Amino acid sequence: MGPIILKQLKTxxxxxxxxxxxxxxxxxxxxxxxxxxxxxxxxxxxxIAEALExxxxxxxxxxxPAPGFQEPPESFVSxxxxxxxxxxxxxxxQPGHAxxxxxxxxxPFGMLAGDIxxxxxxxxxxxxxLVIATQVDTxxxxxxxxxxxxxxxxxxxxxxxxxxxxxxGTIITVMGRVAAVFRNTGPSAH
Numbered sequence: 001m002g003p004i005i006l007k008q009l010k011t012x013x014x015x016x017x018x019x020x021x022x023x024x025x026x027x028x029x030x031x032x033x034x035x036x037x038x039x040x041x042x043x044x045x046x047x048i049a050e051a052l053e054x055x056x057x058x059x060x061x062x063x064x065p066a067p068g069f070q071e072p073p074e075s076f077v078s079x080x081x082x083x084x085x086x087x088x089x090x091x092x093x094q095p096g097h098a099x100x101x102x103x104x105x106x107x108p109f110g111m112l113a114g115d116i117x118x119x120x121x122x123x124x125x126x127x128x129x130l131v132i133a134t135q136v137d138t139x140x141x142x143x144x145x146x147x148x149x150x151x152x153x154x155x156x157x158x159x160x161x162x163x164x165x166x167x168x169g170t171i172i173t174v175m176g177r178v179a180a181v182f183r184n185t186g187p188s189a190h
Contacts, residue, residue, distance in 0.1 A: 002034040004059055008052040022051040046120075046179060054128075096121050097179060100132065106146050106157040115183050119176040127151060130178035138169035149174070 009019060020030040025044060032038040033048075040048065049059045102115045109130060111117070119132055131149050136142045145164075147154035153163040154172060166172045 001059055002036055004054075005034050005048065005052065008054055012052065014052075019048070019051055023047045098176075102146070108157040108159075109146065109148070111146070111181060112183065115181055117178050118180040118182070120179040121176040123174075123177045132175045132178065133172050134175060135164060135170060135172045144175070146178075149177075 005019075009016065016030055016034070017027045020027040023030070023044065024047065029038065033040055033044075045059065052059070098119050098121055100117050100119055102111050102113055102117060105111065105113045117132075127150055129149050131147055131154070132144060133147055133154055134142055134144045145154075145156060147156050147164065149155075150163070153165045155163050164172060
């Protein structure tokens with residue numbers, strides 16, 4: 001995250017002190033975040049991303065997505081039934097957030113099957129944010145998917161699939177925006 005903050009500061013011609021002031025943290029704490037010595041709360045992470053005019057996914061180095069995606073027959077995401085202790089504490093400190101497990105890889109969005117996302121519920125997201133949305137057609141059939149919000153369209157990970165949009169009786173509702181992604185990189189416990 002540190003190199004991305006520094007790059008964006010340079011792009012915006014902003015100093016670390018100015019960023020710290022805008023976010024409401026000390027310059028020393030920001031320095032520790034940039035160096036990786038400390039990890040921010042989700043609220044601070046969101047504030048840094050907003051101040052740098054990027055998404056939290058971009059702040060974490062997620063690649064720019066390719067358009068499109070066809071969701072498999074099973075649900076793309078599912079609520080996490082047993083929240084790991086470190087995530088449980090983060091969710092307790094951040095009301096209005098929920099944990100979901102990614103069931104299928106979304107490589108252009110930097111997500112793998114098994115990743116856990118923290119969803120900021122009820123937030124429509126800014127253009128470019130990753131969101132979880134549900135599309136309901138005129139017959140009441142629903143499909144939940146992960147997408148990057150671009151204006152009133154939703155770009156999906158598979159470049160073969162066109163962007164989705166509410167129209168002609170089909171309604172797309174955003175459940176929330178992806179605030180963070182967690183990946184278990186340690187050995188699996190079997």
